Every structure is written in structure tokens, then in C-alpha cells.
Amino acid sequence: MNFSIAEENYIKNIYHLQQQSELVNTNSLAYELQTKPASVTDMLKKLQIKNLLDYEKYKGFRLSSKGNKVAINIVRRHRLWEFFLVTKLGFEWDKVHAIAEELEHVSNQELIQKLDRFLNHPQTDPHGDPIPDGNGKMPVIHQLSMADVVEKKKVIVSSVGNQSPAILELLNHYHINIGTEIKINQRFSFDGSIEIKVGKYAACIISELVAKNIFVYHE
Amino acid sequence: MNFSIAEENYIKNIYHLQQQSELVNTNSLAYELQTKPASVTDMLKKLQIKNLLDYEKYKGFRLSSKGNKVAINIVRRHRLWEFFLVTKLGFEWDKVHAIAEELEHVSNQELIQKLDRFLNHPQTDPHGDPIPDGNGKMPVIHQLSMADVVEKKKVIVSSVGNQSPAILELLNHYHINIGTEIKINQRFSFDGSIEIKVGKYAACIISELVAKNIFVYHE
DNA sequence: ATTAATTTTTAGACAAATCTAAAAAAAAGA
DNA sequence: TCTTTTTTTTAGATTTGTCTAAAAATTAAT
The missing domain is CATH 2.30.30.90 (Ferrous iron transport protein A (FeoA))
Known part of the structure; x- marks a missing residue:
């Protein structure tokens, strides 16, 4: 299944907020996405219909297991591109985030698989964050x-x-x-x-x- | 200046149609973009307002010199990515067009400049088409x-x-x-x-x- | 336990990009 | 030239993602 850039950005940011607290709330997601709470509510409804979200009005929300898989895939693409930008193109690590935010939405399975191989299956991105593998499994990083x-x-x-x-x-x-x-x-x-x-x-x-x-x- | 993905796709396709005939007409562009003539007319108006297009109602249209510069930049990005996909990731040349169509819209100047250097300033893409340089100059290809x-x-x-x-x-x-x-x-x-x-x-x-x-x- | 403050949602509007159906202009044919 | 056909444009609707302002629900405070 394919998602719009807006949907992917919501999913990814919910994922990141969940790393800090189990349930996510509307305001913090709005802040994260630099948008308005009303817009968030609108999108939450759409994501729920697509079964990406467990969501109850006024109660907060979390990614469903399907939503989680999608999120991890986006994170994988983002971190692989960051690794590419730093190690192959010679960007400094603090300059790559914005570019990777754009590249991550190019969602061709074969592209990411081949990029991963080209980069020699890196375990972490240039910030030291783990890169999930093709099955969504996060490597255990000691670093x-x-x-x-x-x-x-x-x-x-x-x-x-x-x-x-x-x-x-x-x-x-x-x-x-x-x-x-x-x-x-x-x-x-x-x-x-x-x-x-x-x-x-x-x-x-x-x-x-x-x-x-x-x-x-x-x- | 920055353009939407839709705008860029229109600009690029007008550019390509102009290689065959000086003036472009609504129907052929609609066919090329897999869309309806009415949609094309709508977009033409927008592009004209942005000074990318010389356009007179019912008379056909062509890119302005500004539009041409934008188009060549898109073509440059597209062909550099195609080259990357084939020579670095090992794609076959007939599989890269669709992916490059997505990558070409990531419009970060530094990214493209560094990608170009990483690829050693290739002169042609995997189809043998010339890759314009950073100033929009097309290399003379004997191949x-x-x-x-x-x-x-x-x-x-x-x-x-x-x-x-x-x-x-x-x-x-x-x-x-x-x-x-x-x-x-x-x-x-x-x-x-x-x-x-x-x-x-x-x-x-x-x-x-x-x-x-x-x-x-x-x- | 009410009131006050905060958070979240609804209602209604808007911009971008698209569509269908119909009108207008241009080109082709008799 | 006058009709017919084709091309192009307009008018009005739709979808996606956003917004503001106001209402509703929840939480905090006295």
C-alpha cells in the first residue's frame, strides 16, 4: 500500500513521539509537525480509517501494528539516505536531515534494497541511530x-x-x-x-x- | 524559486515536447501527462503567471527563458539520478526511469552538486542522453x-x-x-x-x- | 464540586490540482 | 463561404490537506 507524503510525515512523527511516551496527544504532534491541532485531528481520522492508528476521541492515540510497520520502513529509508549522504556524498552529519526527509518519501522497494546493499548494510546512521533491516528488525546497537x-x-x-x-x-x-x-x-x-x-x-x-x-x- | 511536483512535471514535459516542435499544444501535453486538456489549461495559466511560459489563449505555448532554465535543471537531476541508479546501485537501464521521476523532485542544489561530483561529472545518462552541467550547458555528445x-x-x-x-x-x-x-x-x-x-x-x-x-x- | 483552564474536536472555508460537461475558438471540408 | 470537426477554454464540482473560530470534552484548581 502507498501513502501520501503528508500521511508518511504524520506516521513517522507519531512513531518518534511514541519512543518517549506510549500514548501520543494531538498538541504535541501538531507542534512536532509545525501545524495546527485541528489539522492533526483531521489526519488522525484518515489514518484510523486506513487501520494505521488506534485512536479514540479525546483519549490520545498510538500506531497500530500495521502503522508501526509503515513507520519503521520510513525510518529505514530516512537513515539509509542519511548514511549515503554522509559517507558517499561527503555531507556533514548535521546537514543531511532535511534532505533525507525528502528522499525518504521515494518509496520503491527495490531502490531501498539496492541502496542498502550498495552501502554494505549499515547498522547505524551518521547520528548513531540504528537502521532497521528489510524486515523491520532493529539491530542491537552497542554504540x-x-x-x-x-x-x-x-x-x-x-x-x-x-x-x-x-x-x-x-x-x-x-x-x-x-x-x-x-x-x-x-x-x-x-x-x-x-x-x-x-x-x-x-x-x-x-x-x-x-x-x-x-x-x-x-x- | 521552488516549484510543486505538479508544476515541475508540466515544465519537464513541455521541455521534452519542444525538442520535437517549437510550439506545444494542449492536447499533446495532456496526453504526455496522462491527464485531461482542461487540467492542462488550468496549469498553463499558473505557469504563465510565474513567468515560466509564453502562452496565448488558443495559440499554443512554449517555455520562457526562465522556464527553460528550470526545465534543464529538472532534466539534469533526472539524468544524474538515472546514472547513479545504473552505475552505483546496479539497476538495469530500462528500470530506472520511474524511480528517477521521483528523485528528480528533491531539489537541493548542494545535493545535486555533490551527487554530480560523486559520479565524476558524467556526460550522458544510461540511455545516452546528455546531462546538462550546473550552468545548464548541454555537453556536446558524439556518442x-x-x-x-x-x-x-x-x-x-x-x-x-x-x-x-x-x-x-x-x-x-x-x-x-x-x-x-x-x-x-x-x-x-x-x-x-x-x-x-x-x-x-x-x-x-x-x-x-x-x-x-x-x-x-x-x- | 463547581468553576476555570486546557486540550481536542467540529464546522465551515480555502488553495492546489484535478475532473466532467458544456461553451467558444480555430481548423478542416464541402 | 458556410458548415462540420477538432481543439481549447470556461464553469462548476471534487479531493487532499490545510486553516480559523467556536464548541465540546477533559483536566486542574479553588
């Missing part, structure tokens, strides 16, 4: 952004979400490379910066932006 | 499909539009390779097949489909 690591943990750098010379210069300065072991000392809530210790070097503080761009795994 | 070569000419094979094992097997059988010299003896209008002579081998007949997939240059 996570350093901004999400709990304090006092030791981690090993697995990848860097940004290929720009600017960040590479900075990482060099911190003596951080792929494979480097890092200890997380403390997170400062004021600006999200983190004190870390790299090898035998003196402890230092990295900004939240840098932390978000360093992907690591435990142990 | 053309063998289906378009005049009789009695000698040509040299420069590329093959289809990478499938099926056609490669057939070309092998005809002793045709990149660089092979071929003499065009005669074209049969009944089915578009062509009698050719390859090197010292006996003359043989290739189907129109095969001819369309062999790209050659003169001399």
Missing part, C-alpha cells in the same frame, strides 16, 4: 553517543559522527581516535559539557556538541 | 545510440546501456565489445532491426532493442 553515557564509565571510541576537518582537528587535540579508551568523569548540566580522561593525559572538558559527535561502546 | 545511426556508416562502440548478463551474453555472441568497429548496412522499418557487419564476421541482424542499448561514435 551510543558519548553525550548519553553515564558518569564514571569507561568507553571505547567506535566512530565519529562528523567528518569535518574542524572536529577532526579538535579530536586530535584531545588525543582521541577510533579505539581510544575514555573515562567519563563528570557531566555538567549547565551546558552539557563533560569532563573526560583520555589515557595518561590530564583530564579535560569537551563540549556537548563534541560529545554528541563521538560514538562509543562500553567495556 | 549516440546505434538505433539512431544512419545507414552505411562505420561506427565504434563506446558503451553499453544495459549491464545485464542477458545482453552481455548476446553481445559476446555478436563479437561486439567496447572499441569494436561496426558497419551499419541496412535498417528494416518493419521491426526496427538493423543489419550490421562486425569486423571480418558475416553480416548479421540485431533487434531494435539491442541497437538501442549499444552506444557508438562515428569515425
Whole structure:
């Protein structure tokens, strides 16, 4: 079955809101989609008729299992395109979201399957988020952004979400490379910066932006 | 300036019809777009207001110079994506048109510029049609499909539009390779097949489909 | 437990792109 | 030239997705 771009955007955003809370409400979806609550209500009715949504008036809503499958497919396309844009076309990771939002609506099964193969079946997008496979299964990702690591943990750098010379210069300065072991000392809530210790070097503080761009795994 | 998908499709199809005749008429454009003449008239008015079209009621129409620039940009995107689909994703050349029709509407300048670089600035798409550069300039293509070569000419094979094992097997059988010299003896209008002579081998007949997939240059 | 505030939905309108049916203009034929 | 045919345009309706303003339901507060 095929869906309009508007429908796909609603489905995708409901999916993302569900990651944070089981039930989604009209206002937050309207905010997410930069639209008005009345428009959301209209679309919810349409999605319910197509069996993509469990929805009761005034009670909130969630994706049906059918809706969930559709959503995961959109997420898959989005993240594959993001990976493509960064690794093949040389975009910086923070520039690809808007373009992938357009590309994700080109819904040809064979295209996505071949793109996946061309990219060598990547497990995560350039932001470190997992890419579901053709059956909708999310790979278990051990890698996570350093901004999400709990304090006092030791981690090993697995990848860097940004290929720009600017960040590479900075990482060099911190003596951080792929494979480097890092200890997380403390997170400062004021600006999200983190004190870390790299090898035998003196402890230092990295900004939240840098932390978000360093992907690591435990142990 | 940004245009809707519908507008872009009208512009592109007017462009293509203009390659055959200077002025375009409502019925033929309606046929091309698989829509009704009344719908075409409606859209023509809108395109005229946006200065994309020279249009006088009942008199036919043509793209303005602004409309032409827009059209060439769409063609550029379409052909770059076709090239990508065939050379990078491994699609067969006859399967890519529909997908490229969708991808061409993703209109991010930087995306197309980077895609072009990634593909190494290809001169022609997999059908042998020229790809305009970023300034809208069409490269002069010496390569053309063998289906378009005049009789009695000698040509040299420069590329093959289809990478499938099926056609490669057939070309092998005809002793045709990149660089092979071929003499065009005669074209049969009944089915578009062509009698050719390859090197010292006996003359043989290739189907129109095969001819369309062999790209050659003169001399 | 009422009232007040918030959230959600309805009602009715609008823009884009399409359609059908009928009218108007242009082209073709006798 | 005057009729007939074809092409093109208008008029009015429809669908999708959106909006504003007002009504209805829910939640929060006194």
C-alpha cells in the first residue's frame, strides 16, 4: 500500500513521539509537525480509517501494528539516505536531515534494497541511530553517543559522527581516535559539557556538541 | 524559486515536447501527462503567471527563458539520478526511469552538486542522453545510440546501456565489445532491426532493442 | 464540586490540482 | 463561404490537506 507524503510525515512523527511516551496527544504532534491541532485531528481520522492508528476521541492515540510497520520502513529509508549522504556524498552529519526527509518519501522497494546493499548494510546512521533491516528488525546497537553515557564509565571510541576537518582537528587535540579508551568523569548540566580522561593525559572538558559527535561502546 | 511536483512535471514535459516542435499544444501535453486538456489549461495559466511560459489563449505555448532554465535543471537531476541508479546501485537501464521521476523532485542544489561530483561529472545518462552541467550547458555528445545511426556508416562502440548478463551474453555472441568497429548496412522499418557487419564476421541482424542499448561514435 | 483552564474536536472555508460537461475558438471540408 | 470537426477554454464540482473560530470534552484548581 502507498501513502501520501503528508500521511508518511504524520506516521513517522507519531512513531518518534511514541519512543518517549506510549500514548501520543494531538498538541504535541501538531507542534512536532509545525501545524495546527485541528489539522492533526483531521489526519488522525484518515489514518484510523486506513487501520494505521488506534485512536479514540479525546483519549490520545498510538500506531497500530500495521502503522508501526509503515513507520519503521520510513525510518529505514530516512537513515539509509542519511548514511549515503554522509559517507558517499561527503555531507556533514548535521546537514543531511532535511534532505533525507525528502528522499525518504521515494518509496520503491527495490531502490531501498539496492541502496542498502550498495552501502554494505549499515547498522547505524551518521547520528548513531540504528537502521532497521528489510524486515523491520532493529539491530542491537552497542554504540551510543558519548553525550548519553553515564558518569564514571569507561568507553571505547567506535566512530565519529562528523567528518569535518574542524572536529577532526579538535579530536586530535584531545588525543582521541577510533579505539581510544575514555573515562567519563563528570557531566555538567549547565551546558552539557563533560569532563573526560583520555589515557595518561590530564583530564579535560569537551563540549556537548563534541560529545554528541563521538560514538562509543562500553567495556 | 521552488516549484510543486505538479508544476515541475508540466515544465519537464513541455521541455521534452519542444525538442520535437517549437510550439506545444494542449492536447499533446495532456496526453504526455496522462491527464485531461482542461487540467492542462488550468496549469498553463499558473505557469504563465510565474513567468515560466509564453502562452496565448488558443495559440499554443512554449517555455520562457526562465522556464527553460528550470526545465534543464529538472532534466539534469533526472539524468544524474538515472546514472547513479545504473552505475552505483546496479539497476538495469530500462528500470530506472520511474524511480528517477521521483528523485528528480528533491531539489537541493548542494545535493545535486555533490551527487554530480560523486559520479565524476558524467556526460550522458544510461540511455545516452546528455546531462546538462550546473550552468545548464548541454555537453556536446558524439556518442549516440546505434538505433539512431544512419545507414552505411562505420561506427565504434563506446558503451553499453544495459549491464545485464542477458545482453552481455548476446553481445559476446555478436563479437561486439567496447572499441569494436561496426558497419551499419541496412535498417528494416518493419521491426526496427538493423543489419550490421562486425569486423571480418558475416553480416548479421540485431533487434531494435539491442541497437538501442549499444552506444557508438562515428569515425 | 463547581468553576476555570486546557486540550481536542467540529464546522465551515480555502488553495492546489484535478475532473466532467458544456461553451467558444480555430481548423478542416464541402 | 458556410458548415462540420477538432481543439481549447470556461464553469462548476471534487479531493487532499490545510486553516480559523467556536464548541465540546477533559483536566486542574479553588
